Amino acid sequence: MTILRDNRLDIIKGLAITSVIILHTLTHFWINSISGQFILEEAVPIFMLVSGYVFTISYKNKGIVNLKKCYDLRIFTQRLRRLYIPFLVVYFIEILGVYIYTSFINTNTKSAHLDIPFILKNLVLGGIGPGSYYPVVMFQFLFLFPLIYVFIYKYKNYSIPFFFTVSLLYEFFVYFSGISEGIYRLFIGRYLFVIVLGSYLALNQNKMNKIILYCGSIFSVLYMYASLFLNYLGLTHLKYRKLDFIKNIIIC
DSSP states (O other): OOOOOOHHHHHHHHHHHHHHHHHTTSOHHHHHHTTGGGTGGGHHHHHHHHHHHHHHHHHHHHTOOSHHHHTOHHHHHHHHHHHHHHHHHHHHHHHHHHHHIIIIIOTTSOGGGSSHHHHHHHHHTTSSSTTTHHHHHHHHHHHHHHHHHHHHHHOHHHHHHHHHHHHHHHHHHHHHHTOOHHHHTTSGGGGHHHHHHHHHHHHTTTOOOHHHHHHHHHHHHHHHHHHHHSOGGGOOSSTTOSOHHHHGGGGO
């Protein structure tokens, strides 16, 4: 059976990629002036939602409904290769760029930092720079998503409120425990609920209650406004602590 490619997903990913480029190019002043928090900053959550959606469609097409098949070694290693072969190529180029910069361009920067521990540390942490958390998050996604998928498949009616509650508790734990931004950004927890939404949408195509979706979107917009501009609940004094999973509902 021939499986047709959904071009809509390619368009969504293309827009998200463009948003990431713009987000990492413009200054905070320009991002704020065009309300980029409502649009551009949702690029990565969109990627996570699409990942949840696409992986679920893949499992459905293969007839996979249990954890044993989800963790099939052949499928799992193939997905790891698709993630890490491009990453390793880009990381090598990145390290080469750092070496050239520290050795020939800005000689005031200590090139001694570019040693084996430095290279290995950043290899584990996903590279160098503000977006380096993404490979680390996707690595966690590959391991955790089968559990999410099987839970949603078996308990459709309870999955949304369950994972909403889990995400809420996780965000409050992070906030009140004082976990640093540097650690928080590396964990998939802030994207858990939006991944669940992507998987749920794939399993319930044409069966979603649009009223609930619209209400959720309106609530998300209001929360985003309160969180960004009114410092609602005092949760915005750090960049990442905004109960991100709530505002991400809007992208559905």
